Amino acid sequence: MQVISLDQVPSAPMMMAGAEGVTKQVPIGVAAGAPNFSFRVFTVVPGGHTPYHIHNSEHLNYVMQGEGVLIDEAGNKHPVKAGEFALVKPNEKHQYRNTSATEDLKMICAVLSAYE
Amino acid sequence: MQVISLDQVPSAPMMMAGAEGVTKQVPIGVAAGAPNFSFRVFTVVPGGHTPYHIHNSEHLNYVMQGEGVLIDEAGNKHPVKAGEFALVKPNEKHQYRNTSATEDLKMICAVLSAYE
16 A cells, blocks of 8 residues: 655656646556556646547546636536546546636546546 | 535444444535445544554545544554645555544545445
8 A cells, every 4th residue: 555645756747738837746546556447636726627528438527726617518517626526437628727716626537547 | 427525425334343432424425426436524523543453455545633543554653744645555554543642634535436
């Protein structure tokens, strides 16, 4: 077993097209020995956003800090804030946007290992 | 997609032998449509603990609130606190204990759907 603090985990900019001001960490993943699924953490700066995209895998999310919106395939904005959970099912178009002027939006985004 | 607050999620005592002062919620699971794995939340009262047990599935944990120890198969106590992650691999004996005198220990415990 292993206890992991985020400050021990390397952080890298998310280079995917459509991402703006997002960094990624993988506190629990394949490298740590997780056999089936992984916990990634995305940090989105004020005004930043993840790609508005679709994929055939799910996201299980937990908002660790901040506030924002989760945009669905119809363009509807679902408010999210620290302490809340979200499920994005396979093939649902989605995007996270940080709506705070001052605070980072930080969330767990759990995926199957193949999508880590 | 779905945004979920914990106060919307039913809570039930963990009845498993060896559990003391633990309640369970499932904010994202099979009922919500998660296809592969689930986010459960365990709340452990001061002095409470999860079972000291072993199983062939993994736990991916995130401590949402409080502080405690994660006990390994040798009996070693690994301190954990809010904001930290832990991986318990398959077949590693483990137990969470709340070491605070006043504050609940609350954590995400993610498992494959079959173990929800």
